[in-house]
Amino acid sequence: MFPKPIQQMSPWVQTSYKIMLPIALLIWLLPLIGIAVTSIRPASDLAAGNYFGMPSSFAGIENYTAVFERSNIGYYILNSFKITIPTVIGAVALASLSGYALAVYRFKGNLLIFFMFVAGNFVPFQILAIPVRDLTQQMGLYNTTTGLVMFHVAFQTGFCTLFMRNFIKGLPYALIESARVEGVSEWKIFLHVVMPLMRPALAALSVLVFTFIWNDYFWATVMAQSADVRPVTAGMNELKGQWKAAWELIAAASILAALPPVTMFFLMQRHFIAGLTLGATKG
Incomplete structure (x- = not known):
């Protein structure tokens, strides 16, 4: 095979x-x-x-x-961090909780809810551009860092839940049962028993989500119009003039914009690979 x-x-x-x-x-x-x-x-x-x-x-x-002299790329890189870091924290935290619930608890509709998380990953996000824009305008979140963070958290949680649920499903269930026999509360079981075992998955998922959000260009142009909110992927348009594009500067800005996710990957490389390969040889 x-x-x-x-x-x-x-x-x-x-x-x-x-x-x-x-x-x-x-x-x-x-x-x-x-x-x-x-x-x-x-x-x-x-x-x-x-x-x-x-x-x-x-x-x-x-x-x-x-x-740096001809654009506000330093400010745009800061905006990218303001959007990306809260999104990673929010999406991974919510996915850990939802993934734990779907993997450990057996209740009516469990499989249906899980399928809804999976199905959401197959929705072409481009068709949601106008509804999301109109909704954020009505809520007063359009062209704001908060709106971008909330939107990215909502969209990334589906994939993250799929990832975390499958990872937790492969953990030894006997550890959870043993803790319950000892009278440990469900919240403490999650924090002190399951979470330490999830560190490789958390690291791998954080790197993936960080890369997804940092490199996003589509939603950065749809939902961010002002320089106060615009991340670096959309901010590089400043270097493209009306009649001539300074490609040497655009290339330099691209290298600068790529450094944070590349640096994060190399810092988390050991945990990232462990999270992706853990359980690959079971069975």
Whole structure:
């Protein structure tokens, strides 16, 4: 059913794998490499049509300095943190509670509620743009950080609940039963028995949600119009002029905007991988 490990394949397959893997990796990284090279390329290169060749000179310091001078990218990055961090906390906290309830308790409608969380993940979010915009306007939450946070929490909780419910379902149920026999309350069971076992899942889910929200562009343009609320993904439009786009500055701003989620992934890499692979070899 599953493919054999590459070490058990024929020598020809192993050789082909070793050749094709670096090529595939290079193709996958090519856009990122192009953006990184463009961010240190002088504007004269782009004006002369030197898009893919070696830069004629190193202009990284000038480009990255100009990004902060010609735009409010520092303020937009701060806005992204104001939106992303509360969303991660809210979505993961709600998903932990709902996932625990759906995984541990047996009640009428349990499976139906779980299916509703799953079905919500398959709704194309683009078709909700107008209803969400009108609803937030009526509630006074349009073009506010609070509105963006509440919206993202509501939309991310479905996926997070699916993730947490399946993770908790794989934990030893005997631990919960033993705690109940000892007379421990349900709230303390959740906090002191289940939560410590959920740390890998919490770390993995936090990294995923942080990346989803930080990289969001669609809702950042639909629900944020003023510079006071606009996150960095939408704020980079400031660097695009009416007649000419400073692509070297846009590339530099893109690299700066990508640093926080990449940094978080490397800081949480060990927990992230453990959360995704825990239980993969059971059974």
